Amino acid sequence: MAANRPNQTSNEEEDSPTDTNPAFPDSPTIPPGDNNVTEDPRLSISPSNPGSSSITSPTTTPPSHANTFNPSSPAHLSNRPQPTSSSNQPNHRVPTPAGSQSPIVTVSTTTRRHYHHHGDKRRNYQGEPHIPQAPPVPPAPAPSMYWSKIRTHDTMYWSKPRTIGDPPPACRAHSSTLVDKRLFIFGGGDGPEYFNDLYVFDTDTLTWTKPKTSGNIPSRRRAHTTAFYNSCIYVFGGGDGVRALNDVYKLEITDMNNLVWQRLETTGRPPISRGYHTSNLVGNKLVVYGGSDERNNWTKVNIENSRQRLSHTATQVGSYLFIVCGHDGVRYTSEVLLLNLVTMQWEVRKVYGTPPSGRGYHTTVLYDSRLFVFGGYDGHSVFDDVYVLDLSACAYLPQITNFQLPEF
Incomplete structure (x- = not known):
């Protein structure tokens, strides 16, 4: 299937x-980073319809010359061709209006461009992004x-786009499962706290929801893995703050208004309890690799x-x-x-x-x-x-x- x-x-x-x-x-204390992320003012949500979002893509003014390169490709590490011309006429620039955010640079078609390298950086001309040379x-x-x-x-x-709804609390070692255009976030922890809540993030509308679930809900855990197969999300392993786990649960998501958890009774010899492993769905089999058990043994x-x-x-x-x-x-x-x-x-x-x-x-x-x-x-x-x-x-x-x- x-x-x-x-x-x-x-x-x-x-x-x-x-x-x-x-x-x-809990992990060793990590020095806090800069959490004061400034939202990009170019990303906006239309106030006329609070139930949906309209994303305005930022406009990027490309360099005015044709000698461009892709910095993500190893090809830029080789000898980059230099522009040539038979004329030494100076550049002709149009004055930039006050308050303009995207100055326009008009370059004569016969202008010679000279690139000067200083250490690991090159000079950036007006209209070009600042890209250090690798x-x-x-x-x-x-x-x-x-x-x-x-x-x-x-x-x-x-x-950092603006989102709608109530996001999950700060947590780590949770799982995130992509189903179509929605992310299903389950479990995780924050310090001594462990969670077993389910949150859903719609990547189209940028909306968080916390659907109601019932049935045999998995215990609180983190460091587990999840996989999506045949309209169900499967959860395996992790730790609950007391011990490592090797249980398996599934959640059918065909009807988002009727989400019922079920604990599976498996056959065969299961993996020993573990967390921080990986699992990959290959065909109809879940391949579990690595991790550590409750004794931190391999x-x-x-x-x-x-x-x-x-x-x-x-x-x-x-x-x-x-x-x-x-x-x-x-x-x-x-x-x-x-x-x-x-x-x-x-x-x-x-x-x-x-x-x-x-x-x-x-x-x-x-x-x-x-x-x-x-x-x-x-x-x-x-x-x-x-x-x-x-x-x-x-x-x-x-x-x-x-x-x-x-x-x-």
Whole structure:
């Protein structure tokens, strides 16, 4: 039975793998960041209809010359072509009216442009974004995977849109499951508090709702995982503040006015209780990898050359799981592992470029044949950077859909 693309979850900064409390206690104190985020005035909600929102996209004035480049592509690290001209006539500029936010620069078609490099930066002309030049890195073979650090600007910019309704309380180690254009947020915690509430965020209307649920509601928990299959959201594992869990619940969401939780009685040998693992829906099977149990011990999987991980991310790309970063029981790593879902064997491939520093509790999203990695925590620092892993020759993997997991 076909299912939507599996949603991987990644838990935010939480517990150090050396913590001794068996129920995933609160994480070490992290210095607070700047929470005073200024809302982008270019994002507005129409007051004429309070039940819906109208988003006005910001207008970006592109550079006035044709010599542009894509800073998110490794290609900009090579020799960039320089504009040429046979004339040395000066630029002719139109005076900027007072209060203008987008000065218009008119450049003669015969104007010569000179670029001056100072250290790792180049001069930015009027109308151009400020983009520091990336440090040089060794070239990589064309078919190889490649790390790049993204500088967010122009079309890659962060914004904090205004939302409607009551959002969930501040929490971490919750799960977020994408179903069509809605995010289903479940559980999580804040310090000693653990939650089992369900919130829904509509990405079209930017509206938060807290639907009423009934039935056998899961206990309060965090560090669990969720998956969407056959009109149901499945919840597995986590910790409730006292112990680690390995129970399974499902919530059918066909009728949003009648949401009933059900605890499943499973057969076979279940995984031991754990949290900070990952789970991926592959066909009609849920693949659970890594994590830690109530004794902070590792689970040995019957795979040759078993690799230990927690607080990592696992993203399905065709017939592979891409395991990115996480803690290996000794340190935080930036390693990329590939689990072949057909042979159930690990594969290690060389990755070029500049990788992110070792970290866990980050998030990884597959989009347009690239893996976008954001944020994370390494036991000392909280990150807000963005990295992209270009899959290159592995980009065809999402087209591989005709395969089956081996029987165990």
